[in-house]
Amino acid sequence: MATSISVSEETRNSLVAMKMSEGFSSIEELLQRMIVERKRNKLLEASKKFRSRIDGKSMGVKDLVG
Amino acid sequence: MMFVIDANVLFSALDDMDSNAGRLLLKAISGDVKLYSTEHVMVEMLDILVRKLDYSEDDVDEAVKALPVEWVDSEVYAYELKAAKGILKDEYDASLFACAALLGCDVLTGDKAVLAAMFRDVKVLKLKDAL
Numbered sequence: 001m002a003t004s005i006s007v008s009e010e011t012r013n014s015l016v017a018m019k020m021s022e023g024f025s026s027i028e029e030l031l032q033r034m035i036v037e038r039k040r041n042k043l044l045e046a047s048k049k050f051r052s053r054i055d056g057k058s059m060g061v062k063d064l065v066g
Numbered sequence: 067m068m069f070v071i072d073a074n075v076l077f078s079a080l081d082d083m084d085s086n087a088g089r090l091l092l093k094a095i096s097g098d099v100k101l102y103s104t105e106h107v108m109v110e111m112l113d114i115l116v117r118k119l120d121y122s123e124d125d126v127d128e129a130v131k132a133l134p135v136e137w138v139d140s141e142v143y144a145y146e147l148k149a150a151k152g153i154l155k156d157e158y159d160a161s162l163f164a165c166a167a168l169l170g171c172d173v174l175t176g177d178k179a180v181l182a183a184m185f186r187d188v189k190v191l192k193l194k195d196a197l
Contacts, residue, residue, distance in 0.1 A: 039095045039134065046132035047088070050080035053119040061077045064114050065177075 067196075068100045070166040072175035073111045075193060076103070076133060086193040090174075094134035102169060105140040106161035143168050150185050163188050172196070 007015075015027050024030040054060070071090075078087035094101045108130065115121040115129060130137075140147070146164035147157070154160040156179070163185035166173045172189040174196055175181060181190050 036095055036097075039132075040092065042128075042132040043091060043095065043134070044083060046129045047080045047083050049125065050077075050119070050129070053121070054081065057119065059118070061074065061081050064077055064118055065074045 067098075068102065068169060068171035069174045069191075069196065070102050070104070070162050070169065070171060071107075071135065072103075072162060072173070072177055072180060073107050073114070074176045075174050076107075076111065076135070077114075078176065078193075080129075086197055090193060090197060091134055101135045102138055102165060102171070103135050104138050104143065104161040104165045106158050108137050110158060138165050138169075153185050154183050159183060160185075 015030060018024075019027055019030045022030070024033070054064075075087050075090070078085055079091045082088055083092070090099065091101070093099045112126050112130070115126050121129065140161070143161065143164040146167050147160055150160035150164040150167070151157060154163060159177075159180050162173045162175070162180060163183065166188045167186045172191050173180065174191055174193060176192065181192065183190065
């Protein structure tokens with residue numbers, strides 16, 4: 001079900017410009033893509049931190065769950 | 067597709083996002099698969115991150131929030147867990163089967179003991195068989 005959110009005119013204009021320049025068919029589609037990208041980046045950050053810790057301990061995944 | 071996933075899959079993904087496990091999590095973010103796991107798995111993961119990798123409370127919170135997993139509260143699968151514990155001695159392993167039986171989906175794991183176990187009509191798959 002569609003609903004509405006309130007944003008400033010400046011934000012609205014930025015979203016519309018981004019939608020057009022990047023070829024999205026709707027603001028909804030643009031926002032969905034931005035959400036996916038944000039989640040992906042958070043996961044990659046978490047992976048980077050995990051790798052840094054596990055390397056620092058000279059361990060492997062098998063050492064964690066074994 | 068829906069799966070209940072084990073901690074070893076989540077750790078493998080965090081270790082290498084280009085691995086099968088990593089690709090599975092990226093598929094979940096895109097909405098191509100739905101991933102669930104149990105409160106038992108979460109508790110185990112958090113304990114390992116803190117005890118073995120010196121994660122702080124904030125680090126743990128960030129890691130859990132970053133994972134595209136819906137965590138199922140133990141109260142939700144408590145009834146099935148009782149039955150699963152009659153077959154699988156390990157409560158942690160039993161939680162995976164209890165949750166999968168309840169949700170009607172398969173279990174994904176790299177653990178040999180879990181792969182060899184059976185409970186109701188739950189299928190247990192290796193990552194390579196699921197992708």
